Amino acid sequence: MLKRRSFVRASLASGVIALAAASGSLLSFTAQAAQPIKIGFSMALTGGLAGAGKAALIAMELWRDDVNKKGGLLGRPVEFVYYDDATNPATVPGIYTKLLSVDKVDLVVSSYGTNEIAPAMPIVMRNKLVFPSLFGLAVNDEFHYDRYFQIMPAGPEPKLDWSRGFFELAAEQKPKPQTVAIVAADAEFPLAAAAGARKNAQAKGFKIVYDKTYPPSTTDYTPIVRAIQATNPDIVFVASYPPDSVGMVKAAHEVGLKAKMFGGGMVGLQFAAIQKNLGPLLDNIVNYDFWAPEPTLNFPGVNEFLKRYQEAAKGKGVDPLGHYLPPYAYAYLQVLEQSVDAVKSFDQAKLAAYMHRTTFKTVVGDVKFGKNGEWAKSRVLMVQFRDVQPDNLEQFAGPGKRIVVYPKEWKSGDVVYPYKK
Amino acid sequence: MWSVDLFANAIVAGLLLGGFYAAVSIGLAIAFGQLDIVNIAHPAFVIVGSYTAYIINRHFGLDPVLIGILFTPVFFLVGAAIYRVYYVAFERTGQESLSGLAFFFGLMFIIEVLLIMAYGVDYRLVSAGYIGRTINIGFVGIPFRMLVPFAVAAALTVGVYLYLSRTFTGRAILAVAQDRLALQLMGADPVKIKQFAFGLAIATTAIAGSLLIIIGPVEPSVGRQYIGRVFAIVVLGGMGSIPGMAIAALILGVVETLVGTFMGPSWSPAVSFGVLLLTLALRPSGLFGRK
Numbered sequence: 147m148l149k150r151r152s153f154v155r156a157s158l159a160s161g162v163i164a165l166a167a168a169s170g171s172l173l174s175f176t177a178q179a180a181q182p183i184k185i186g187f188s189m190a191l192t193g194g195l196a197g198a199g200k201a202a203l204i205a206m207e208l209w210r211d212d213v214n215k216k217g218g219l220l221g222r223p224v225e226f227v228y229y230d231d232a233t234n235p236a237t238v239p240g241i242y243t244k245l246l247s248v249d250k251v252d253l254v255v256s257s258y259g260t261n262e263i264a265p266a267m268p269i270v271m272r273n274k275l276v277f278p279s280l281f282g283l284a285v286n287d288e289f290h291y292d293r294y295f296q297i298m299p300a301g302p303e304p305k306l307d308w309s310r311g312f313f314e315l316a317a318e319q320k321p322k323p324q325t326v327a328i329v330a331a332d333a334e335f336p337l338a339a340a341a342g343a344r345k346n347a348q349a350k351g352f353k354i355v356y357d358k359t360y361p362p363s364t365t366d367y368t369p370i371v372r373a374i375q376a377t378n379p380d381i382v383f384v385a386s387y388p389p390d391s392v393g394m395v396k397a398a399h400e401v402g403l404k405a406k407m408f409g410g411g412m413v414g415l416q417f418a419a420i421q422k423n424l425g426p427l428l429d430n431i432v433n434y435d436f437w438a439p440e441p442t443l444n445f446p447g448v449n450e451f452l453k454r455y456q457e458a459a460k461g462k463g464v465d466p467l468g469h470y471l472p473p474y475a476y477a478y479l480q481v482l483e484q485s486v487d488a489v490k491s492f493d494q495a496k497l498a499a500y501m502h503r504t505t506f507k508t509v510v511g512d513v514k515f516g517k518n519g520e521w522a523k524s525r526v527l528m529v530q531f532r533d534v535q536p537d538n539l540e541q542f543a544g545p546g547k548r549i550v551v552y553p554k555e556w557k558s559g560d561v562v563y564p565y566k567k
Numbered sequence: 568m569w570s571v572d573l574f575a576n577a578i579v580a581g582l583l584l585g586g587f588y589a590a591v592s593i594g595l596a597i598a599f600g601q602l603d604i605v606n607i608a609h610p611a612f613v614i615v616g617s618y619t620a621y622i623i624n625r626h627f628g629l630d631p632v633l634i635g636i637l638f639t640p641v642f643f644l645v646g647a648a649i650y651r652v653y654y655v656a657f658e659r660t661g662q663e664s665l666s667g668l669a670f671f672f673g674l675m676f677i678i679e680v681l682l683i684m685a686y687g688v689d690y691r692l693v694s695a696g697y698i699g700r701t702i703n704i705g706f707v708g709i710p711f712r713m714l715v716p717f718a719v720a721a722a723l724t725v726g727v728y729l730y731l732s733r734t735f736t737g738r739a740i741l742a743v744a745q746d747r748l749a750l751q752l753m754g755a756d757p758v759k760i761k762q763f764a765f766g767l768a769i770a771t772t773a774i775a776g777s778l779l780i781i782i783g784p785v786e787p788s789v790g791r792q793y794i795g796r797v798f799a800i801v802v803l804g805g806m807g808s809i810p811g812m813a814i815a816a817l818i819l820g821v822v823e824t825l826v827g828t829f830m831g832p833s834w835s836p837a838v839s840f841g842v843l844l845l846t847l848a849l850r851p852s853g854l855f856g857r858k
Contacts, residue, residue, distance in 0.1 A: 194786070358831040358833065359831070359833040360831075363796075365588075365782060365783070366583070368580050369576070369580045369824040373573070373827070397710075400701045417689070417690070419692070420784065
């Protein structure tokens with residue numbers, strides 16, 4: 147009898163414990179399901195690159211909202227933890243250390259631009275994290291990190307691929323131009339672009355007659371353009387940041403630059419406010435770009451995305467059209483999203499392996515990464531400005547103003563040569 | 568590569584550039600050179616001037632220079648108010664050297680952040696009929712984008728110089744720079760004089776800002792590029808001498824363009840600051856400084 151009573155008590159007790167354990171695990175599961183996934187990053191929200199950084203953030207927030215509407219990543223809502231790096235590379239290591247050790251983020255992505263990406267690399271590498279990055283030029287050339295995935299379509303040899311199109315176009319012209327001037331700002335990206343341009347020019351048999359750099363604080367660019375003009379180059383390759391790009395274009399017009407092809411690596415000519423202000427001065431300039439509203443680049447979802455971006459960007463003092471960076475800022479998170487969905491975990495090794503072997507469908511088209519984390523095949527476009535009207539922003543929203551002249555695969559028209567008749 | 572026309576163009580471009588530098592530096596020559604106020608936020612006020620020109624130009628289509636001139640009284644009042652705060656918080660208690668520097672450093676950041684919050688971080692530009700046009704005299708090409716700022720800067724420099732040397736208040740400003748106690752003994756209030764002078768210094772940034780945005784695009788933090796340059800010009804000119812400042816600005820402009828044309832533009836800052844060091848080694852008080 148005693149034994150039977152003990153058995154009943156024991157059974158009851160174990161039942162209660164089992165129930166408690168089950169409900170406990172259920173509780174903890176519910177808590178985990180509600181716990182957001184934190185994605186951490188630094189972003190240039192003030193300082194020189196803030197124009198692009200803020201636009202990127204708008205695109206990233208659109209992605210976050212889209213994912214959360216679909217139920218989040220692996221059923222958990224996505225939350226951003228980000229800090230302003232003030233376009234100051236020195237702040238970046240501290241930000242990523244804080245993101246990982248204090249904020250305990252689950253995933254990290256990069257800030258915008260080479261100078262802000264490179265300082266995060268040692269920390270990200272130490273923690274063996276997958277690192278989707280946004281517009282860094284050849285950052286991984288120094289680090290050789292196998293979990294680095296860069297969304298800018300600069301190609302497997304970023305320094306060379308950046309300007310390859312410009313020199314290939316030039317070499318195709320008849321009679322073939324002979325001499326080239328290369329001018330670049332004294333800053334990391336333009337110097338890397340100029341180094342690539344030098345090699346491309348030599349490979350195509352051009353004679354370099356002017357090869358100089360200038361400090362980014364230069365106020366007046368007419369003396370530089372005059373010095374270039376004095377060497378009488380057939381083509382002029384410029385690697386510059388937005389204020390210098392504007393200065394160079396205005397100076398080329400004021401001095402009456404006689405080169406047959408002008409442009410190449412000028413950052414800023416992709417931004418709507420600068421396009422509007424420069425107006426017809428842009429005509430026939432051949433410059434790199436990553437997207438233009440041309441029929442050959444009508445990727446699924448890109449126009450819908452841009453419409454939403456343009457709505458969100460109103461009144462925020464950022465690029466109102468957002469053709470340059472925002473689609474890619476959305477796409478680098480699409481890559482992360484599709485990878486997490488596919489491997490069904492946040493295991494960094496599995497995510498990296500998946501990213502290496504997959505072709506992703508994004509708003510910027512198909513994205514396939516190569517061994518070094520750059521695009522397996524370059525898609526640096528050369529576009530040529532045509533028939534630009536003065537003081538008209540809307541003209542750049544549609545096709546016909548930035549004709550894709552390189553590469554053949556994405557071409558929407560032929561290059562007009564020479565640049566000035 | 569050397570040729571007469573390239574040399575002549577470089578000299579002219581350098582003079583035009585130097586004229587613009589003078590417009591940016593003249594306010595600092597008053598504030599730093601004459602009043603001993605280390606206004607590190609001076610270029611930030613120039614950027615406020617640029618944004619003022621941009622906003623009015625965009626909405627009403629007024630000429631940027633005209634906007635700059637029209638807004639000088641507003642900038643004057645802002646400058647006078649800032650000096651009052653500076654005086655009460657630091658100068659009166661004798662803490663102006665380090666705390667005052669921190670005050671203006673902070674002010675610079677506040678101005679930048681306010682501009683970012685209000686107008687975002689996109690590059691801003693203005694439109695005016697003369698931007699993009701060039702006048703050719705012989706083989707020398709003069710872009711109006713540089714000529715207009717030069718002409719306005721020259722008028723501003725001459726105007727400020729005449730004001731300081733010919734009017735009672737102007738002379739009082741020079742006097743407060745030399746001997747504050749002596750001025751007080753003459754019955755003038757040095758604080759009021761300094762307040763007026765600082766207002767005048769900030770008023771010039773309304774015009775300098777409008778000239779900057781005529782030359783090129785502006786965003787809130789672009790003023791930082793000018794901090795070193797404007798202080799160098801004021802020191803080279805001889806701390807508070809308006810003609811000295813103007814000549815120093817022209818020298819720096821010409822050196823910059825000559826080096827940029829014939830040696831390569833990346834050498835320009837090194838050679839410009841080399842000239843500054845050499846001058847100070849030979850004349851420690853600057854070109855027109857009192858010994």
